[in-house]
Structures are given as C-alpha cells and as structure tokens.
Amino acid sequence: MVGAYPSGAGCSWPLRSLYKCPNLKIEEYSVLTNAGRARAMRAPGNVQGTFAFEQMIDTIAEKIGMDPIEFRKINYTDVDPDWGGKYTSKKLIEAYDQGAKAIGWEKRNKPGSGEGTVKRGIGMASQIWWGGGSPPGYATLKLNSDGSLNISSGTQDIGTGTYTILAQVASEILEIPMDKIQVTLGDTETGPYGTASGGSMTAPTMTPAVYDAAVQMMDKLKSGAAAILEVSEDELNYSNGIFTVKNDPQKTIDISKIVNELNARTLVTTGARNANPDGYAINTFGAQFADVEVDTETGKIKVNKIVAAHDIGRAINPMTLNNQIHGGVIQGLGFALFEERIMDSYTGKTVNANFHDYKVPTIKDTPEIVPIIVSETDTLISPVGAKGVGEPAIIPTAAAISNAVYNAIGVRIKSAPMTPDKVLNAINNL
C-alpha cells in the first residue's frame, strides 16, 4: 500500500469505528515498497479496509447463524468507539432498514444454494467516513446594483456540483433567483481561501461559509432598507428581493435599489465556516446492498443492482447528489471487479499502465443504482446541515458485492479485483 514515501494507508479506520466492541485490538503497519508512489484515491484505505472487514463481519454472522444485518444491529454504537464522543447524527439503522427493503433482502437464500451454472446472490456492507467539514473556509458575496450576486471562493468544483450548491444556499437565503448568481471558484487570487477537494469536505465546509456571508448580507440589506424606508428593522418583511413594511404594504424597496440608494455600488460580505461543536463525533454513515450473478463456468460476476442508502445530513441538490452516488458506486464496482495495478515483480515496472489493460468500468458494466438518502439536516454541524457524500458513496460497494458473491456461490473471494481467473480458481480450489 505504501509507495516510495512512508504514509499509512489507514485501512483499519472502519475496523476501529464501525461497531461497538470493548475488546478490540488492531495492528496496522506499513510496508515500504519499491513500486512507485502511492496516490490518494477517493476514500483512500477505507475502500480496502471495508472490503476486508465487512467480509469478516459477514463470516462471523454466518458462523453464529445470525442474519448479517441483525448482527450489525446488535453491535451498533451510539458513540464513537474510539473516544466515546456522541455523534451529531447517525442514521445507520435507517440505512439498513430502507436498503434491505429496496433490495428485497427477504428473498436472500442460503450461500451457494442456487441451482444452475449462473448463481444469484444478495449481500450488503456498511460504511463510515468523516465528511463533516471544518474551518477554515471562506466565501465572499458581492451584491451588485442590478441585483445580481457574485460568489467567490478559492475552493473548487471537480465535478461534484460545488458551483450549483453554493449558488443554491445563497439563493435560498437572499431569495435571489439562481440565474442572477454567478460563482467564481478555484482561485485564491479572486476569492478567499476555501477548502481543498478531499475528505468529502467541500459541501459541509463551504456551504456554511456562503450561508454566513448571505446572512450578513441580509443584515446589511435589512438595516439599509430600514434606514431608507425610515422604519425599524422589525417592521420589515422580506420576499423575493423586496422589503415591505408590514403595516404599510405600499411602502417597498427592492435590493438593487438599496444598493443604489446607499450609493454603495456593491455590497460585500465575507462569511466563514463555523467551528464544529465540542465533544461530538461527526461522521457519515451508509449501507449498500448488491444483487449479483456469478457465472460459475466463466468466473464472471455481473452486478444487477446496487442500493445505496446513505446518511449524509441534508441533501442540498438531489440531482448532483445522485450523480455523486452513481460515480462512487461505479468506481467501487471497478475496484471490486476490474481495477488493479499489475506490476512485474522482477523489474518493478507496471505492465498495465494504460486504459485497456487497467480496466475502468464502461457504460455497459453499469448496474441499476438506487440511491436512498435516509438523513435530514444535521443542525449540530452547521446551519446548512450537510455532510459530504463523495467518498461515502464508494466505500462499501466492493464489500457489498463481495458479500453478495459469497451468498451466490458459497465461496469467499478475499482479493480484489474479483476477476474471472480468481473466481474460477476459488470455485475449483486451484
């Protein structure tokens, strides 16, 4: 796991934090290899750790004759097992229940009990990750005299939808339509510092910063409106860019007019991400369920369906959120079935450093994916209440697929990717 530079892979995090277990000993060590540098990839270490750990959990459940979900539920923990902190929110039970229903868990048969050469199986796995976000993270809002709004921040959008959700948060508070908001990201020269893309931090860090800036903007506008209309702030109503005096609805002023009347040209505010609450653990949770078919004559695994039930706090934009879940699941499927760096052990050279030998999933490998969001807003974290989703979505997929494969054929494949050669070797005991 470790490349030229010693940095731990963190594979054991899910083992330490997913369940309540008072007598837990975990040993994790790094091995210095000569195989090129290790690079981070969506939830580094946790995909691998979960792949191993959640197969172990299923194995234990089977040994004691218990349903795997039941077993997970009795080992459920309300506090972080590492240091005892209470979670700001945890909806893992809901993820188990709603996911099980969506996949048809009750149809699940005994491992390897199917007839015929193509065997069907159902399996699941849980997920834990951070993804609560934290300071520092800033965003600057500029309200222009034509009523349009600019948002700028040094954070970025790597395809995760940051542009959209930042505009949404500002639009929700200031009631400015989305098409009048322009977002400029990716440059700390034009905008204040924003978080880097990593750790599923962007949404939970940056949306509260925009929220804070928008609330400040609202305060400015309100005091401006009160001064211009010569009433006190309490006497004002606000809706869709217009302040109205409660007792005298004829008296109104819209926000662009306020900017002009104040002779300000632009109103500027900068908001910051609030501190996280003391004494709490902040985590994302989820459970994914896989329905697979294993062709026992070719060793090929086909994933029919993945149900992805996640607790990610508030879902700001369901469309970009689902896209993230699709992406995480399909990349997880790639890890489970195809993707592998193959190195020649005599020369230390990678032999498959190209896109036809290193196999990334294609559109044809894509299963039906059913995202389910089991959470609502997590108000302890921030006024926006969002947690991250980028990494949670990839973490349990491979483990769920491997548990489903076991359920189908009754043989455990303990190494990823589960390519036809490995499956055939395992079935035939080679």
Place this chain on the structure above:
Amino acid sequence: MKNFEYIQPGSLNAVSTLSKEKFVSSHLFAGGTDVLGLMKDNIISPDRLINLKNLPNMDKIVYKKGEGISIGTLVKISDIAENEDIMNHFTALAQAAGEVASPQLRNVGTLGGNICQRPRCWYFRGEFDCIRKGGGICYAYEGENKFHCIVGGGPCYIVHPSDTAVALTALNASIKIHSNGTMKEIPIREFFILPEDDPMKENILEPGEAITEIFIPELETGKKSAYIKLKERDVWDFMTVSIAAVADVSGSLINNVELAFGGTAPKPWYDENINKVFINSKISDLETNVKKIFNDSELLSKNKYKLQLIRNLTKRILNNFSA
C-alpha cells in the same frame, strides 16, 4: 512518433515495390488503429507508411449463394458486424466482429488490419525488450502471464488478439494475397505461425505482400456457426478466451464440428483431434468429453484457470447449438 513519408500508391504493384525498397523501413497502413498505437509506443518506427485505403475494389462484400462470400481487406469491422449476409450465413464472423474493441475502432479498423494486428502482450507493448522485439528473454514466461497462452508457446507465449481471425479459422476461410505481381490464396489455417517458427512475426506475410480479400466458402447444409468470447470487462476488452464453432447438431447429437480457439495460443488454435472428440458425440456427454481436450497444454504460473475456462466455454457453445 517520428515523422515519416506517407505514400498513397495507386496499385498493388506499387505497394510491393515501395515496401521492398532498400534502406527504407516501410509499413502497410490500413485503418491505422494498430499501426499508430505501435508507433506511438516506439515499438515500430517506419520511415514510410504505405496507405492501402485508396486502392480500388478492396472494400467490397460480395456474397454468392452456394459458393461463399468474398470480403475485401479494407472492409470496416463495423460493416462486417452489420452485414445481413454475414449475419445470416457466417454468423460467427458477424458476432466476432461485433465483439471487437469499441464502436469507434470498429468504424475505422479493417478486416485485413484486424487479422494482422500485433499481439497485446503487455511486455511487448510496454518498455521491455523481449524476444518478440528482438531481445533475449520472454518476460511473461515467469512473470505476469494470466492472459498468456496454454498451448503452442515457446520461446514466446503470446495469444493472438484478433477476434475475427478466430471466427475465420473455424469458418475455414482463405486469404488472398498479392505478392509481387502475382496472387496467391492461403487457407487461414496455414496463415498464422507459431513462435517456434519465428518469434518476431505472427503470420507468413513477407515484405512486398499484401492481403487483398478474405474468402469464406458457403457452409454445408445443416451447419451453423457461432462465436463466444469471455472478457473481463463487458465491452472494449480483448478476449480472455474465445471460441468459434461451425457445427451440425441435430437434437442431442453433434454430427460434425470444427472448433477454433482464441486467447489460447499464439495463433487462432485449430486442431482436428479436438474436433474428433466431439464429432458424432452426444450433447449429454459434453461434460466428460471436454475433459479430453487440451490435456497437453503447458500451463504457466498464472493462467491455469484458462484450461477450465476453455472446457466450460466449449461445453457452452456446443450446448447452444442444440438449444
């Protein structure tokens, strides 16, 4: 990629002369989807590319009932996959063509280019000076060989990458070759060579020679053909193992069969003795009969699964004929 001369000859004779010119390394160029890959990876670096695409009359498909079908070397793989006559009468070839690479590559790659493409051994395509590139050792033999051959290997252990070649081998096609002013016709079963004959090439073509067309004789009545391919990814992936079969199966009896195997050997593998195991055998005996094939294979450290896979797929393709 170093620069080169790009020549557009107007006749096959010009192709011969240009390819044989001394002190200039020349390479034939059809769709170019393999040649450009090889050039970008510095596996070949010709001074001259000889473009075949503008040669007349080499891009036609002509079917004559009762005789067979002639397919020009320049016919695009996608046109083969979608040709009605090929789908109806030479199904294995249409299926194999449909399994090649991706839509975009099928739109450009030609049939001649597909059967003459160089192997995909990752050492050959990577920065290893192995035997096939004129070096001294085969890195795959003791290295990463899960996709390598189980028969016909040594001193090099490639598998032949072409899907269409496997189908054409089962279909007993022949290849028409222009050779310095004359034409010759070679059965495809004699077109490919093993590394023991020459580890640096995959077929008998000599400089100055070019394929002009591929001819497949009409199948005898009662015979049908099919192609199956196992690949790790669902699409855009070379075969792990593939099989083409031409068979006459009535009910549960296999009257006749000719099998060709891909992903198995350095050439599309064809062996009369394998056919004999199944000729006049029952479908219900497949389970025991498949154990009689490939018993002489030389398994490498990471490709043992292929033996099982080939046997299972043989069972499957023959079973499908009776279904």
Place this chain on the structure above:
Amino acid sequence: MKEEKNMKGISRRRFIKGVGTGIVGSYVMLPTMKDSEAKITKSPKDEVLESVRTETLETTINGRKVKSKVEPRTTLADFLRDYLELTGTKVVCNHGECGGCSVILDGRAVYSCMLLALDANGKEVITIEGLMSGENLHPLQQAFIEHDGLQCGFCTPGQIMAAYALLKKFPNPTDEQIMTGMSGNLCRCAAYPNIIKSVRGAAKKMNS
C-alpha cells in the same frame, strides 16, 4: 562528481550537457534537415523553410473548408487542437482507449487520436464546436445539462459526439442501442446513468 577540465577549460560535464542539447536540437529539426529534401522558398516578407515531409490537407471541418500543410505524423486530434485551436476535442490516452477525442468523420464516430489528419482528406469532420447553431446549444448539449450527464466534464465532448453518431443511426434508440453506441467512451467520474438519461432525453426532443 569531480569536474575534469578539458583543453579549452570547459568542464567535462558541461561539455556533455552541450552535446546533449545538440542532439535534442537536431532531433527536433529532423524533418527539415535532409539537404536533398529541404527547400527554401522565398516569400516577400520572410524566408520559410519548408519540408517536403509536409503535405497538403484539404478537408471540411464543421462545415468550413480547411486547407493546410501538415506533417504526416500529425493526428487528426492534434490537427484540430493545435492547428485549428478547436480544443473541445480532448486527448486523454492518445491510444484509442478512452474516447475523449471522439469526432464524426463522414457520419461515423471515430477516435481522432488514432487517425492521421491526412486521412481526413476530402472528408467531413464534425467536432463538438460544430454542434451549436449560433448561440443555441444542440439538443444533445442541452440534454447533458438538464440531466446532469457529467461531473468533471472532461469526457463530455467525446460522449456527446458518440451520442450524435448514435442518434443519426438510431433516432429512437433502445437502451441496449444506447449502451452499445456509448460503449467506446470512458467516464472516470462514472456519470453513466445520467449519460443514458441525457441521450434518451435528447432523442425525445429531437424527434418531437
């Protein structure tokens, strides 16, 4: 390393460095260096060193006739991006393995990285830049926005060109036809489910 002086007082290491640069220089110049091949043509303004290893390409790109001199080794992708600055076409793998460079050549989707520019001679090329009419997005482009058929967007020009060829062939594609038609384009973000929706959505709009 101890620096050894040679006769002229130039250190050995610097000497080697100097030779190194020379080699690189002559390599870059190679196409124009063969005396017999290079010819100097005088234009009124300046001298142009022109190699016979460039050839004339005449093609139609996004409906416009283009004539240019190119080296034979120039791929169509490089020609589009470097000569014409049509950088919507992306080069990712440069080996026919990803689909980022997909364009339409005479009605069919192809990988422009695996084609020589000279092979577009006399043919018609359509790139992502050719899909808009004036300021209006093509229904496919619109559909990819509406259905969020992308994440980072890097594969998107290629996806849209593959979809364009697909819908030309099957204006009412089945899901199976969509999956096959789009199977030569990788999306590392794996926006595939929304890509399918986008293609479906565009087909519906284009037929109505």
